Amino acid sequence: xxxxxxxxxxxxxxxxxxxxxxxxxxxxxxxxxxxxxxxxxxxxxxxxxxxxxxxxxxxxxxxxxxxxxxxxxxxxxxxxxxxxxxxxxxxxxxxxxxxxxxxxxxxxxxxxxx
Amino acid sequence: xxxxxxxxxxxxxxxxxxxxxxxxxxxxxxxxxxxxxxxxxxxxxxxxxxxxxxxxxxxxxxxxxxxxxxxxxxxxxxxxxxxxxxxxxxxxxxxxxxxxxxxxxxxxxxxx
Numbered sequence: 616x617x618x619x620x621x622x623x624x625x626x627x628x629x630x631x632x633x634x635x636x637x638x639x640x641x642x643x644x645x646x647x648x649x650x651x652x653x654x655x656x657x658x659x660x661x662x663x664x665x666x667x668x669x670x671x672x673x674x675x676x677x678x679x680x681x682x683x684x685x686x687x688x689x690x691x692x693x694x695x696x697x698x699x700x701x702x703x704x705x706x707x708x709x710x711x712x713x714x715x716x717x718x719x720x721x722x723x724x725x726x727x728x729x
Numbered sequence: 730x731x732x733x734x735x736x737x738x739x740x741x742x743x744x745x746x747x748x749x750x751x752x753x754x755x756x757x758x759x760x761x762x763x764x765x766x767x768x769x770x771x772x773x774x775x776x777x778x779x780x781x782x783x784x785x786x787x788x789x790x791x792x793x794x795x796x797x798x799x800x801x802x803x804x805x806x807x808x809x810x811x812x813x814x815x816x817x818x819x820x821x822x823x824x825x826x827x828x829x830x831x832x833x834x835x836x837x838x839x840x841x
Contacts, residue, residue, distance in 0.1 A: 649828065659772075659817070659831040674828075705771060707829075717762050717777040718819070718829055723770070 617642035621706045621721030628728055634679075634693040636724050638706030641687065646708040648689040649718070650681055653703040665689060666711060701728045731756045733820050735832035743840050745807050750835045752801040752818035759796045762829065763803055764817045772817065776803075805837075813839045 618641045628634060640646050650662040661674045663681035671681050678697050682690045689706060706721040732755040742748050752761070760779055764772040776785045778794035778801060785792050789812065791804045801818055815836045819829040 647828075658833045659819075659829075661828055661830070664828050715777070715779060717774050718821075719774065720764075720772040725769075 617708070617719065619706065619708055619719055619721045621724060623724055624722065626724060626726045628696050628726065630698055630728055631695045634691070634696055634700070634726070636691040636704055636706075636726075638689045638691075638721055639687055640708045643687070643708070643710070645686060645711055647711050648683060649707040649709075650689065650691050651705045651707065651720075653705065655702070659705065663691070696728045698728050701726055731758070731820060731822055731830045733818060733830050733832040735818055735835050737835060738833060739836050739838075741838045741840060742805075742808055744809055747807065748805050750803040750805075750816055750818075750837075752803070752832050754799050754801075754820045754830075756799075756822065757796075758799075758820050758822055759794070760821050761794050761801045762819045762821075763792050763801070764819065766815045766817065766834070768815075775816075808839045810839045810841060813837055 621638045647666050649664045651659045652662055653659050663671055663673055665671050665683045668683055668686055678700060679693050704724045704726060707718045709718045710716055734753045736751050759781055762777055763775040765775050766772050776792040781796040783794045789806045794801045803816060815834045817834045818832045821829050
């Protein structure tokens, strides 16, 4: 069966520090991968998605970047964090082309920028 | 641009009552998903609706999809306290644009 792993679970970082969040999927090949952010008490905003290695689409201009160095690995990064980067970051995967199984989310990373 | 609207945003209901959460979306799609989120937790998939007229039920929850009206409903029957959570609907556009756009969420509180 497929599983999705996301780490770390919690992170407190000072303003201006770098960020790296990692997500890996097991039990599937060539998944679509997604990064979402949820601000406190708000809905979910799509940040990046990827349909293959090295293929990244950005949904909103921001202080973040994403990379997909391997088929089942998706990384969210920042060179210098801002206070507004605080939030709950969720990685998700789906089958390519026709996600009849839906979209499955990781357990999330709660980032607090101080 | 695909827009997804949910209502109500907040819902407080007594145990044993029935209620419906509505999800409207702005563009053609026949793929809609319902998720549950508990405080501080990730999203748990509840229903995957993939065709017009699709109806799925799990316990006290039932979801349906009307693609012509661009409307999905999540019906709660005889609510119990452990259904308290935030419920999100999400839509993806059709083939070639598989990415989820979420509704604003409905925070459901069940009062004993």
